[in-house]
Amino acid sequence: MKAELEISETALTERQKDVLDAALALLVEAGDKLTMTSVARRASCSKESLYKWFGDRDGLLTATVQWQASKVRGVPVSRNAFDRDALVAGLERFAADWLRVLSGKISVALNRVAVTHAGTDKHGLGRDLGGIVLENGPFAMARRLEPVLLLGREAGLLKFEQTDEAFRTFFGLVVRDLQIRLLLGDRFELGEAAIERDAKRATEQFLVLYKP
Template sequence: MPLPIKISEETFTPRQQAVLTAALDLLVENGDGLTMTAVARRASCSKETLYKWFGDRDGLLTATVQWQAAKVRMPHVDRSHLSAKVLRESLEQFARDLLTTIIGEVSITLNRTAITHAAQEKDSLGNIVLENGPMAIRRRLKPILEAARDARLLRFNSSEDAYRIFFGLVVRDVQIRLLLGDKSLTQSNVEANIEVDVKAATDQFLALHGAKANT
């Protein structure tokens, strides 16, 4: 029973959401130690119920990832009143949300799980994470970039390229290092520098693509 790519709102009953929460907690705690027995015990439900609701282990995993991934909220920017100031603030907000998200335990766990899954010819989890992560940001950011270009606040040829540059400037090596378990990048460590990094990335992006840029 393949779940839909898009989760609207009440795809799951409260009880089911409690189960998914338990599953996610286990995932965050134990890495992939997500066994059906453990979830059942944690959620105080029977394995039979799990199988009835989610089909099999993969279904439970998919539902969990999907449900959590959909929780990521993007900032909403008013495109009609774009000024240099508003643009900068919007970019900073995007950078801040992006950084805050990727350094979170939940995001790390979800990405790890999806990557593990992708290592087995199964791309469903990867697609969900992609769709709710990078692609969601892209969908939100590109219109803003294009509006800013129309307003002569930015210069670039391809909004796709511009988005990817922004992504790179914000994320850099932070995500891959966290995914690989780099001990020298503690969450608090990165967290403390978020504002600095956000500002730096925005400055750099504007230096490259701002109206006054010579590129």
């Protein structure tokens, strides 16, 4: 398992998923005290296995963040069956997954740790955890949604010049102030009905802004 590759659920064994879940739990509990030894102990596996699967601590951190981000499912694209209904359904599903992940306790705790250490190598975390979360969180989401946006433009359903700009607009419509409120300790809970409602609203607004 190479840290440079984006991790998907199908690319992992059940044992590796258990290890990454253990690493996520430790990041929530211990933050910058995460070590290969502590993960091996929590997951009841050998350090040798961790090094074999993830390379080193930086690789483990990257894989852990990618594992959390993989819960936002990609949108299947097919030129032969792509129309406005497919575009709407894909954007709504992507937005709903994103909201579920961002509002979960693990993501909130992980982002707090990442913000604390952004731009630093504090307490031996290795690579900048903020950079790892940025690259495998928002940037990875942009790469995952890009084919859908481009296909929507190709089909005449969307009009934009820069894919990055369109994605950032969609990001803002979906997330709004949710992430900053949770990071600052707002304890509101985003229920399933609210997630579906917000995903639908964000998609509708996005389609209005970028209609041909």
